[in-house]
Amino acid sequence: MEKDFFNEENMKLASEAAANLCSWVVNIVEYNKVYTHVAPKIAAQKKAAEEFDVAQAKLKVVEERVAAMQAKLKSVTDALKDATDEKNQASTTNHASRQ
Numbered sequence: 001m002e003k004d005f006f007n008e009e010n011m012k013l014a015s016e017a018a019a020n021l022c023s024w025v026v027n028i029v030e031y032n033k034v035y036t037h038v039a040p041k042i043a044a045q046k047k048a049a050e051e052f053d054v055a056q057a058k059l060k061v062v063e064e065r066v067a068a069m070q071a072k073l074k075s076v077t078d079a080l081k082d083a084t085d086e087k088n089q090a091s092t093t094n095h096a097s098r099q
């Protein structure tokens with residue numbers, strides 16, 4: 001505090017009640033100093049957490065779309081493999097029947 005005499009020890013000389021009241025005032029002032037530093041950080045953390053949640057939701061949508069596309073790609077790849085195998089088998093059968 002600004003006044004050197006405004007502390008618990010000096011106030012005990014006047015009375016125990018004054019000392020306790022002084023201690024309370026000093027602690028409230030200190031709390032206010034800390035809170036004014038911490039409050040913006042708490043607000044920033046809350047905003048960052050909300051932005052993170054939005055980003056996570058977007059990521060989930062994208063991951064679901066990727067999974068669907070991968071399933072479709074597997075289906076098409078399997079169909080291509082089956083068609084290629086069928087063509088190769090028909091070609092082999094046709095080539096064998098010519099000889």
